[in-house]
Amino acid sequence: MASAKEISPRQDLPVHALSTSPSASFHSSAGSFGLAGSFGLAGRIIPLANAKQLKPFATKDIKVLLLENVNQAGRDILTQQGYQVEFLKSSLPEDQLIEKIRDVHVIGIRSKTKLTARVLKEAKNLIVIGCFCIGTNQVDLQYAAEQGIAVFNSPFSNSRSVAELVIGEIIALARQLGDRSNEMHNGTWNKVSNKCWEIRGKTLGIIGYGHIGAQLSVLAEAMGMSVIFYDVSNLMALGTARQVETLEVLLAEADFVTCHVPELPETKGMIGQPQLELMKDGSYLINASRGTVVDIPALIHAMRSGKIAGAALDVYPNEPAGNGDYFNGDLNMWGNDLRSLKNLILTPHIGGSTEEAQSAIGVEVGQALVRYVNEGTTLGAVNLPEVTLRSLTMDEPNNARVIYIHRNIPGVLRKVNEIIGDHNVDKQMTDSRGDVAYLMADISNVDTAIIKALYESLESLSSRIMTRILY
Numbered sequence: 001m002a003s004a005k006e007i008s009p010r011q012d013l014p015v016h017a018l019s020t021s022p023s024a025s026f027h028s029s030a031g032s033f034g035l036a037g038s039f040g041l042a043g044r045i046i047p048l049a050n051a052k053q054l055k056p057f058a059t060k061d062i063k064v065l066l067l068e069n070v071n072q073a074g075r076d077i078l079t080q081q082g083y084q085v086e087f088l089k090s091s092l093p094e095d096q097l098i099e100k101i102r103d104v105h106v107i108g109i110r111s112k113t114k115l116t117a118r119v120l121k122e123a124k125n126l127i128v129i130g131c132f133c134i135g136t137n138q139v140d141l142q143y144a145a146e147q148g149i150a151v152f153n154s155p156f157s158n159s160r161s162v163a164e165l166v167i168g169e170i171i172a173l174a175r176q177l178g179d180r181s182n183e184m185h186n187g188t189w190n191k192v193s194n195k196c197w198e199i200r201g202k203t204l205g206i207i208g209y210g211h212i213g214a215q216l217s218v219l220a221e222a223m224g225m226s227v228i229f230y231d232v233s234n235l236m237a238l239g240t241a242r243q244v245e246t247l248e249v250l251l252a253e254a255d256f257v258t259c260h261v262p263e264l265p266e267t268k269g270m271i272g273q274p275q276l277e278l279m280k281d282g283s284y285l286i287n288a289s290r291g292t293v294v295d296i297p298a299l300i301h302a303m304r305s306g307k308i309a310g311a312a313l314d315v316y317p318n319e320p321a322g323n324g325d326y327f328n329g330d331l332n333m334w335g336n337d338l339r340s341l342k343n344l345i346l347t348p349h350i351g352g353s354t355e356e357a358q359s360a361i362g363v364e365v366g367q368a369l370v371r372y373v374n375e376g377t378t379l380g381a382v383n384l385p386e387v388t389l390r391s392l393t394m395d396e397p398n399n400a401r402v403i404y405i406h407r408n409i410p411g412v413l414r415k416v417n418e419i420i421g422d423h424n425v426d427k428q429m430t431d432s433r434g435d436v437a438y439l440m441a442d443i444s445n446v447d448t449a450i451i452k453a454l455y456e457s458l459e460s461l462s463s464r465i466m467t468r469i470l471y
């Protein structure tokens, strides 16, 4: 078997520019296409030792834009591929984002960059989006899929960090730690025990028992809390936790309520005035999910009335683009009201911001992006069907990988197979997700003229969203 060291440029293939994007502008310049040395770059992170790296173009032609201070580990993975990586610490206002996104093939973001249909419409060269976080609500996933743009995230690399933060906040709220600390900073000694509690024996109500909620459940029980949870799915309760039938039951029973649901139309304003009224007198609320889940003016009212004894907010309906740009009246009307409340912990969306979480996310999403660009593998994509084929090896030198992203309508496969069926199709996989389908086929014994003909035939089909041929 050939080893990775033996990977060499495909000298037999003449320079040829095959588009991998809906627009012709993705074509690499003829001079750089199939550059000698573009296979076999040092520092590859794809683990298969014998895998041939499929490349439709010289890696240096791939333009990557990383926003929101994506972790170094992720940046390294992409730069080691030879891609051109531009890195910015903050997100961008929409007009600047549109300018930049026109040019890039890959974009990496976190939670603040809104990739709406309006923005993505301008992204003529974009083939893939990496969300270096859990949430993908900031991306119009459906629109991206309809343009053949894959979206990847890191589904649980920061779950533990969020769960640990919430545990810390439960204790901090129960003991009014934020207030005592502020008082000391201001020179006041205020030794009180009034309405300060142990958390042992108290009930924690978790709304959304997914990756974070379940982690939190285990940690809270270990600290002597009773755990109940509410989730739209019927889930296995960990330890002695108990699923309750309705949100109302949870709100009425819990001493501490914590939200861990995604941002969805159904979760918007999920905790508003009626829900706060159902909570126990003197109970606590924590939100480290998304800012739209809790109605903040209603929370302010409930805290002023004493109904809610304390709260911790990590997320807000409108968050600033970068550090130092403190949230203010322009972003959120009630900023000053929040700041004036007692026993309210305000953090700047740091639930997942630990060294461990950020580097794990960097590696996971960075690798997913490289696999997608270089091999077309969609495993882990959140908006396209998951399709993969085993990697080609150097024992299969004249193979090409055809990727055809198309509208999921009757008769497409017959037409595609009429095009590729005259050749030796070694393996093929296709799957659909809603209106979009993804086909991947490895074809052997092809030369550049055949690849070009295949590409043009597939591009001419009316079902086409995007064609890529990797060789």
Ligand SMILES: NC(=O)c1ccc[n+]([C@@H]2O[C@H](COP(=O)([O-])OP(=O)(O)OC[C@H]3O[C@@H](n4cnc5c(N)ncnc54)[C@H](O)[C@@H]3O)[C@@H](O)[C@H]2O)c1
Pocket (backbone or CB within 6 Å): 134, 135, 155, 156, 158, 159, 162, 207, 208, 209, 210, 211, 212, 213, 230, 231, 232, 233, 260, 261, 262, 263, 264, 266, 267, 288, 289, 290, 314, 315, 349, 350, 351, 352, 353
């Ligand atoms: N503060 C941070 O830094 C931070 C970090 C990571 C994640 N998050 C947020 O936390 C959210 C949850 O993360 P996760 O990894 O646990 O997600 P997850 O997908 O693993 O779990 C979410 C759970 O919520 C449930 N759910 C969905 N809609 C619901 C509804 N209407 N009512 C009740 N339950 C509902 C789902 O069934 C699922 O079990 C993410 O979507 C993200 O927005 C924030």
Ligand SMILES: O=C(O)CC[C@@H](O)C(=O)O
Pocket (backbone or CB within 6 Å): 110, 111, 112, 132, 133, 134, 135, 136, 158, 349, 351, 352
């Ligand atoms: O790091 C971020 O910006 C987002 C963190 C968190 O909300 C997530 O969705 O993973």
